[in-house]
Amino acid sequence: MEETATSTTSMQQERTGWSSLPADLLVDIVDLLPWSSHPRFAAVCKHWRSAVSPFYPGWLTPVLLNAVDIGCTNLRYYSPYHHKIFEVSSELETPNAKICCTRGRHLTLCQQNDDEITVAHVDLVTGVIRDSYPVDHDSFDFVIYDGERRRMFGISAVGVLQVVRAIQSDAGGWYRWEFSEFSPDEPKIIIASPMTSPVIHRGLLYLLGVDGRLAVYDDGRHEQGLVVLDKPKGFGGLDCDDCYLFESDEGELMAVLMGRRGAPVRVVKLNEQEMEWEEVESLQGRALFTGTPTTMMVKTNFEWMQNKIFVPRLHSWPESLQVYLEEREGELAFVPVSTAPVEQDGGGTREMGIWSCGLEPQPSSSSEFWETIKFYHSIWVDFSN
């Protein structure tokens, strides 16, 4: 017994070693760890915790990027998880640009100057902006970036359909734009849903019509441009005021249909054998972030987010924090400029945070937008890789 006691004492003396590493060294070590492991580091012992500085994870859910006036105002991100706005000090130097789409950490903007359009491809983390060659064109209704094939597509959808393509070089820059044929003799007319960006799905570009019809473009047959499909004929009798096209986390082509004040909200999936939209009964635990040009469906660990649909409307205006957007080992976090302690989970404000609803029937009063604040000029960004 006594021997055991002695050896324990000598071991405890050793123990003080690592736990008492100088604070500045602990800070150096924490800085080398991915953000997600900082809380575990802090939970080791009190001294180690003192080396961990506050931050808000940026990868937990998609965040809403917003710039009231691009080029003139700072970028800010709204996090539904924290119900906070994170304001970064950088501005995008692309005045009057229109937000077109996001893909991962990349944002695509479209800038119109007289008769010329420039498309800017922005890395939101490094701030690097890659401008395309200016294209001599009236306007693009949509611009979509295909990250896999490294292509940018500008689409005109009013009256006639036309696709203009730019290919990205290995260095990240852009080759000159190439125009497809118009489709003026196309007897079928599609009125593109103005709110949603087209979607790249299985290598093809899909444009959604307000009535649920689809136009498709095949990059391998660029000259053909967009072709309106015979089927699906429509949303199968489902009415909506707004519709948003997206590819689910499992690679299915889907659309969200919303009423003018939110309810009723429905989700449909394209049955690619029958080429018909089918109503989706359940989100199967996933969360859907929509109401902006880019819509995304993600898996979530947070119970209160599961099976919920989120749009950029807030029940209360959140607190704003000045932050740096910092990357560690592929993880992005919002790091407050001020070192004051931070309240992590938004406490009890969550219910008063972002508007959401489920697919199951519910009292219309709770699933409508009444008394919510619209978060204008915003788009969902997925920093989770």
Next chain:
Amino acid sequence: MEVDKGKGEAEETRKVAEADRDTVTLKSSDGKLFEVSKEAAARLSTVLAGMIAGGSIDDNGTDLKQIGSEALENVVDYCNKHANSIPSAALISSSISFNTAPFKEPEEWERKFVDRLSHDALFDLVEAANFLGMERLLDVTCHKISEMMKGKSPDQIREVFNIKNDYTKEELEEIRQELAWAFYDD
């Protein structure tokens, strides 16, 4: 007066001789002597650089009372190895984040150098490097320590580093709740 002057001259001569040598001699807390490349010592350690420039290097072994012989041997070994290595492109590669100072990845030989150390030896080396102001060696050792923590739970980290949990149950629960997102996989 005469004698004093003579002693002063002798010291001058000795300092010149010291300045001409390529190495300096360092003495550990337990009295062991180690020779290290002067150029590398001055380049890698701000403290040794200051001592060399200030002439406070003792030919018979500069006392480093805070550093044991095992740690000092590693420090000297590292300096001498560094004196013979040419920085590779990896040293210059910049970090991904543009807000933080670029961390230079350890080179292959530096990795191997710290990989072979026991936990105790690694700890003593970190303290020695910190005491001597050896930024590069600190980078390499801190990198190694961070690697040892990756993917581990607080319990596992405590086990690896022999650390006593000084939190109460309530305090730990508080941390877990405050940072609920981080503990989903535990």
